[in-house]
Amino acid sequence: MRKIMSWVASGCLLAAASYAKKIDFRRDIAPVLEEHCVECHFPGTTSSGTQLKDRKELLAGGSVVPGKPNDSFFYNSMVDGWMPPAGKLVEVQLALIFDWIAQGAPWPEGIVLKRPEKKEQAAAAPSVELDNVRRIREIIVAKKTAAKGAYHVTIPNTTVAYDMTPIPAGEFLMGSSQKPDELPQHHVRVDAFWMQTHEVTWDEYHLFMFAEQANEKAGQDKTVDAISRPTHPYVEMSFGMGIEGFPAISMTQHGANKYAEWLSAKTGEFYRLPTEAEWEYACKAGGKPSAPLADTAWYAANSTGKYQKVETKKPNAFGLFDMLGNVSEWTLDQLAPYSAASQDNPWVAPKKAYPIAVRGGNWNDPPENVTCEVRLGSDASWKEQDPQLPKSIWYETDAPWLGFRLVRPVKLPSAEEMYRYWNNGVEHDEQ
């Protein structure tokens, strides 16, 4: 079925006039092959199959049928996501490969592909992806959403909606005296932002996981097409706890970041995960929670061993639901010790895969873990049931209590800053 869908997708690409430009091998194709393919498919590196030495050698391998991309294993293996093994190419790159083969797979004599050098982590943003972020920013600037106060968003071309709650700028005392990693308490100032009123639900996240459910057709919106999306999971990730109106779970922080990028491109509003400081500030909502925990939160004592529908407990003073309990929520920060100094809009950008800060406690937690201050760090064990190496960059197979919600800062960041928010650079487990 996955196969069938990819034929449909490629058929759409063929029909899409926007891609029908003349392919220049050096400019359009060589960089993709050099980054993703030649490490393995180069003379001397592999015993059989596709060899990216020159056109003659490539065609001898049989995986490229000039003029017929849909009959080319080379293209189909990429559309199906088997190749490259490190992760599926984005739609723009797939479209280039498609057009290249459709145009007879030209490869001028004398162009020799370079093998990649070992890349430094946190390297500069790849230009093709940063260009796409710039396009998203242009869409946002052009739209000039001038919402004030709370507002309602329907995701374009769907009936799925969510609400945004305004959070005023302010200062608060971050941390607590309860646990060592909540110390020292320190003053933090945060700028104004909107926060999603409820945790992102499966209704919303499925639109991102399955493009066809969002009524998207490849080739219609190249900005959306260029955003990488999750591989299809082999198991259904709600684990029988419910879909409609229930919070989405078990995604990696990378998955949540890419969802934010996708939602920004779809809606023309800039979204990202909250920083730890923004999250805690929004949770505390100007004071100590006064309502009993059981009135505002789903946790071990009342959850019956599963997550519950969002917005079924009382909101906090800002009007946010389920900040405490139901599902724990991803933040943008690497989990790191606090310092005593006062700070403005602090953010510890991740430099390694673990631990990344998760907040709020969940349906499986005792009450002492369901507070505005408790900090949890992500861990490699959250991917334990993935038996393969390398492990998926999209799913935390063992964290059926982990979700997220997004914020929309009032002040629009630069494209470079957006890129950093949406690309943690540590999505591949390396220990």
Next chain:
Amino acid sequence: MKEQDSISGRREFLKTSGAMAAGVVTGFPAIISGQTVTNAIKVGLVGAGGRGTGAAAQALTADDYAELWAVADIDQSRIDASLATLAKQKIASQLKVDKANQYLGLDAYQKVIDSGVDIVILTTPPGFRPVHLAACIDANKHVFCEKPISTDAPGVRSVLATTEKARAKNLSLVSGFCWRYNDAIVDSFKHVHDGSIGHLVAYYANYFTTPVKPMPPESTRPAGMSDTEWQIRNWYNFVWLCGDSIVEQAVHSVDKVAWAMNDEPPVSCTAVGGREIPAEGGNIYDHFSVNYLYPNGFRAFVSNRQSVGCYNENADYIMGSEGACILVGARPPRVEGKNPWTWSGVKYDMYQREHDVLFASIRKHQPINNGKRMATSTLLAMMGRMAAYTGQQITWEQAMNSQESLVPEHLDWNGSLPVAPRAKPGVTKFS
């Protein structure tokens, strides 16, 4: 039929073993070679895909003195990718695979066995497993044997015979039926067996997922690639290599049914099955539903499906006269009814546990042998396939004595290999 595993913490043991002086070899099995100076256990990997790479990492993690020594696959690029992935793990310093110990081809397993290793990890497609396992035990190697262990009944009988040889030789043979090494599931089955849910009435298990490795169209086959290579590269789609989805994947559910029944065999089964998504030149089904009858009238129902856009779930419902034990995905297992219980505790990676137990058994010279139950659980799944393929009721004795041999006796890497037609219930004969 119950087998005892000594699941013991490796760390306590290794603290002592690691501290041993270099010359102290007394008490270690004579079968371990190359330990005189370094105390090393040399590991050979046969099948360097994602699962094999994962298993190799777990083997090296299980024992600080384990070394990856030799690797076999059909494709050098897979070996390269596997070693590159392992080089990014904590166990990188335990990689000792010379180029000369990287073997390619259908006989590469024997070269790994002969390279001076102590343990062999068998993670190729399951059709090869009986022959590979027999060769390992003949050569006095300990084995980690991934599930399932065969694709036909002659292979099951071969593994049962090999199992007895391993026992006689005091070799450890640990199987990849991973749930038997999952603390939460082990505890759950204790509850099932101690009467917490009364006497057992029925077992319902499902394994509804998206497709695993769909078959590419014949038109994408590279020019000059032989039938044998084409089929092995797309192994999931051929019964002789994979055993079909119920034997390859849903066998995990079937193994838990066997566990509930203390690994006693059923009387008979009936089954339905077929294929909804076109097979594209492969010959497996994409759905099965099997109904097992046990001697006391107990019924077990196992259904699996690999489709898109359908309801997905992977769960076990074990029903008793006084309650039910429910195992759903990554959620804590629970008992409902007269004696309610929910598992709580600190999780430990079940794949890691398999190797911890294997290495500790070798170090302590207390061999573990999972051979019999891994063979009978595989046959139990196979019996469901036989009933679905033929449309007949199949008894355990029929299944155990089936003469149908699916794996070609002499396999030629460059040879032609016709694909048997997909089975038709009512037409396909049991043999």
